[in-house]
Structures are given as structure tokens and as C-alpha cells.
Amino acid sequence: MKSLLCHKTFVSLVLWVGVSLQPAMAQTARTPSPEGATVRISNIEDKATLPATFLVKFEVTGMEVAPAGDKTPNSGHHHLFIDLEALVGIDKPLPATDKIIHFGAGQTEAEITLPPGNHTLQLMFADANHVAFNPIVMSKQIDITVVEKVEEPAKQ
Ligand SMILES: [Cu+2]
Numbered sequence: 001m002k003s004l005l006c007h008k009t010f011v012s013l014v015l016w017v018g019v020s021l022q023p024a025m026a027q028t029a030r031t032p033s034p035e036g037a038t039v040r041i042s043n044i045e046d047k048a049t050l051p052a053t054f055l056v057k058f059e060v061t062g063m064e065v066a067p068a069g070d071k072t073p074n075s076g077h078h079h080l081f082i083d084l085e086a087l088v089g090i091d092k093p094l095p096a097t098d099k100i101i102h103f104g105a106g107q108t109e110a111e112i113t114l115p116p117g118n119h120t121l122q123l124m125f126a127d128a129n130h131v132a133f134n135p136i137v138m139s140k141q142i143d144i145t146v147v148e149k150v151e152e153p154a155k156q
Contacts, residue, residue: 016045031127039078055109057109060124068130073110076126076127077130078108079102079103079126081099095124117146118145120143121144124137125137
């Protein structure tokens with residue numbers, strides 16, 4: 001009797017694993033983004049030198065800005081990556097850290113303060129649940145240098 005019970009348990013366990021893996025794999029579908037949608041930091045050039053506190057302007061084309069949680073099609077909110085080396089778990093909601101800033105109220109610009117030195121900035125537009133779109137809507141990463149005091153251009 002005992003061995004029969006064990007056998008049954010084993011079979012049901014195999015079935016459970018087999019069934020449960022399927023939906024987990026299908027769940028990786030991300031919200032589709034429209035063809036050609038782009039996002040960029042519109043007011044800062046790559047290799048720019050900036051003061052410690054500066055404004056970053058976010059620009060998305062082909063999609064609309066909406067607060068986090070708003071599931072209007074083709075909408076999402078901005079995320080600023082500061083000194084983020086690698087993005088892991090692209091199919092999961094972005095965490096909120098000091099390197100991943102969410103603008104869940106639908107902001108289109110932000111004032112950022114960074115310590116002097118070299119930094120990177122990158123913008124990502126993500127869906128109502130903070131998950132990357134498919135295809136991903138992300139800017140190029142730009143390099144910036146933050147200085148204590150920006151030299152005024154010499155007067156002519
Ligand atoms: Cu978010």
C-alpha cells in the first residue's frame with residue numbers, strides 16, 4: 001500500500017510540474033509598443049559637462065505619457081537609469097532603486113543632483129506595470145561629467 005501511494009504522489013508531482021511550467025513560459029509576453037516608438041533625453045548631449053544639479057527632459061515619440069497603472073494602449077511612463085551597468089530581468093517590473101528612477105506620476109522632466117565625476121544617463125519608457133515594452137523603448141546611454149562649477153563661456 002505504501003509503495004502505491006508513493007507512486008501516485010510521484011505521478012501527480014510530475015503532472016503538476018509539467019502543467020505549471022507552461023503558463024510560466026507563456027507569461028513572458030510584454031506589452032507591445034507601436035512600430036518606431038522612441039524615447040530620448042532631449043536637452044543633454046552625449047559627453048556633456050553639467051553642474052551638480054541639472055534638469056533632464058524626457059521625450060517620447062509614437063506613444064503617450066500616462067501615470068503608472070494607467071493601461072491606456074500605447075502609453076507608459078518614463079524611467080531614468082543613472083549609472084546603471086546592466087539591466088536584468090527585462091520581463092519583470094523594474095525595481096525602484098537609486099539607479100532606476102520611476103516617473104510614475106507622468107512627469108516629462110526632472111531635476112537631478114549627482115556627485116562630481118563621470119556618470120551615465122539612459123531613459124526607458126515602460127508600461128503601466130513598469131515592465132519594458134516589446135520591442136523595448138529605450139534611449140542610448142549617454143556619458144556626462146558632473147563638475148562642482150561649470151565654467152562660464154568667455155565673454156567676447
Ligand atoms: Cu515605473
